[in-house]
Amino acid sequence: MSLEQTLSSLPKNPGVYQYFDAQGRLLYVGKAKNLRNRVRSYWRFTPTLRPNPDQSPRILKMLHEAASLDYLVVESEADALILENSLIKQLKPKYNILLRDDKTYPYIYLDESQDFPRFELTRKVVRGKKIRYYGPFPSGGRALLDALYALFPLVQKAGCLRGKKACLFHQIGRCPAPCEGKITPDAYRQGVEAAKEAIHNLPLILKRLEERMMQLAEQERFEEAAKVRDQIEAIRGLEIRSEIDLAREEDYDIFAIDPGKDRGVVVRLFMRRGRITASSHSFFRHTEAYEPEEAYAQALLDFYREEAPLTAATILLPLALEQREELEKVLSRRLGRKIRILHPQRGPKAQLTRLALTNAAELLRRETSPTVTPIENRIAELFGLERTPWRVEVFDNSHLMGEAPVGAMVAWDEGKWAKNSYRRYRLEARDEYHQMMEMLQRRIGDFDKEPPPDLWLLDGGETLRRLAEDLLRQAGVNLPVLAIAKEKLDAKAHRAKGAARDLLHGPAGTLHLDPKDPRLQWLQRLRDEAHRYAITYHRNKKRREDRQVALLQTKGIGPATLKKLLDCFGTFKAIEKADFNTLQKVVGPTMAKRLIESLS
Structure with a gap:
């Protein structure tokens, strides 16, 4: 259906609309209370269809590139708002702003339904009738919690309440020892109330910590004093000094x-x-x-x-x-x-x-640093990328002649490795092309939970790069893909010889950069980290499989039977999960019984 036909048949329901260019790439995602009125307001229909000149320069530029339109109907404008936000994060349209996803910040919470409540850290909702939250604390939350336990008489560890005898914390005056009945719940609550007040009075906590640091220093307990100093710096980072006077204590x-x-x-x-x-x-x-x-x-x-x-x-x-x-x-x-x-x-x-x-x-x-151009900006300029690749995901796979195939993804984010985002993949395919396909499909399937980055980098050639582009296009995701591969000498890539150079494959073709070029070295650094992570995983997996092979061979299960089992089930884990009836269909009842006994 042409753009003009779609515009003429739009419903009046709330929903989300998407503009695409002539190549089917997503340009823009928007929401509307009334799809017909909102989307048609972008256009003038006489004497011919053309963009409405009253739109902003950004929207006008997008409309001139638009070749088709799609839309999704929802129940309410609120639902449209949620869907719009989700699609922007998953599909990365060219003309939508894309903020970085906010991580979940920790809170300090207190369960006041307990006789002797303790302060704890959480990033999620804790169920309970009398849960009280403090925060969030984007930084310094742990330091603040530790300070509360250092400065106020509280039960120091959750396990203390399960004990029946006072521990060292009571002896040094930091715990009132409810485990031995040395304090009543009402008396204990006085210390809790003082700690609650202190959370809202950071200068008081800082003053008391500074006094404690000086005492430790005078006693020449310098390591402990240094820890308190670090606590002070972390908590001080929570403060923004303000002279604004509110008439009421509001949140x-x-x-x-x-x-x-x-x-x-x-x-x-x-x-x-x-x-x-x-x-x-x-x-x-x-x-x-x-x-x-x-x-x-x-x-x-x-x-x-x-x-x-x-x-x-x-x-x-x-x-x-x-x-x-x-x-x-x-x-x-x-x-x-x-x-x-x-x-x-x-x-x-x-x-x-x-x-x-x-x-x-x-x-x-x-x-702002006007004298230094970040390497990410230089990569964007080199390859003509629409967005600066501040977050990059790098993929590599590893196997030994088809055995123990694994994949790995590492992530680079704002100038450092995002190790919490590293991923390892157990793969079923035996050739590199289908291994990469399997790994990328699984990553695309996770875009709703972890939005796509600004750039994908693959360890491989143009064939794998085009594979990634095809998979992303099928998913409707705007994401540029680069690939880095060794230049082949005599039809082989010689990593160890040093004569072969890395080739960079991008949307506009293949680039040969000087080995000393910082842009090439940066991409090599990303590729090498992915290779290191993949090969480490492969070696560990291969070592475990070799041990399993050796164990089965000692039970009289030979290489031919093992090959038959792996050809059928794919992995040792799948063999372990198979029941007797399934196994006997592959290797017969006698061998199936032996397998069950060996694996158990």
Whole structure:
């Protein structure tokens, strides 16, 4: 169906629409309360179909590239908002801003239903009738928790309550020993209340820690003093000093976004009981695609998730959102309580939003380095990438003549290895092409949980790069793919000889860079880390399989039987899980019985 035909048949339901270019690449994802009215507002229909000149330059540029349109109908505008945010993260459209996903921050929580409650850290909702949360604490949460246990008479370890005898913590005066009945629940609660007050009074905690550090230093306990010093620095990082005077002790989350020129930042301030107790920020990159309303909606939807605790029901923003009501509905439904989004224009609340904007501008100023061009920018320029590849995922596979095939993915994020994102894959395929296909398909299947990066890099040639492009195109994902491979000498790639050079395969063709070129060396560094991670996994897997082979051979199960089993089941793990009836169909009842006995 042509673009004009789709425009003429749009329904009046709420939904999400997607513009594609002539090659089928996704350009833009938007949402609408009324699809027909919203999408048709982009166009003029007489004398011929053409973009509406009243649109922003960014949208006009997108419309001139648009060749087709698709849409999805949903139940409500709130549902459209959620779906739009999800599709933007999964599919990375060219003209949508893409903020970095907010990680889940830790909270300190207290279960006040217990006789002797303890403060604990959590990143998820803890079920209970009398759970109280403090935070979030993007940094310094662990240091603050440790300080509470160092400064107040609390049960130091969860296991202490299960014991029947006072431990060392009681002897050094840090635990009141409820395990021996040396304190009543009411008396213990006084210490808990003092600790609760201290969480909202960081200067008090810092003062007491500094006194403790000086005492330890005077006693020449320098290692312990150094640990307290590190605690102080971590907790001090939670503070943003503010002279803003609120008439009441209220809780607010304050968000501010400064887009900068090509690098933006999201700042979050967390005010509890009238004091700013913590802050966080995250940088993002954008092109001409920045749109304030879209950016703030993404920031809120990414931060407030179902599994995260919430301690503030009011969110302050430095601008008014047209979709405020829909966002409030979505967040209230997610978090199980009434959420308000406010745009204060005067008074202390407006001062808070200005404080957040000031901090955002200062963060960008500190990060700006006009004399040094990041290597990621140079890679984007070299290959003509639409986005700077701040996050890169690198893939490699490893096997020994088809045995113990494994795959590995490593991730590079904002100048460092993101080791929490490393992934290992057990593969079934026996050739490198299908091994890479299997690994990439599984990664694409996880895009709804872990959004795609800015770039994929494969250890391989143009054939594997085109395979990745085809898989991404089938999934509707905009993601550039590069491949790096050894130049072949005499039809072979000689890694050890040093004469062969690496070739870079990109969308525009193959590049030969000088071995001393920093851009090539950076890509080689990424490739080598993926290769190291893959080969380590392969060796460990092969070693385990060799032990299993040796064990089975001692039980009289020979190589021919093993080959038959592996050809049928694929892996030793699958053989272990097979029951007697399944095994006897492959190797007969006698051998099946022997296998069951050996593997058990």
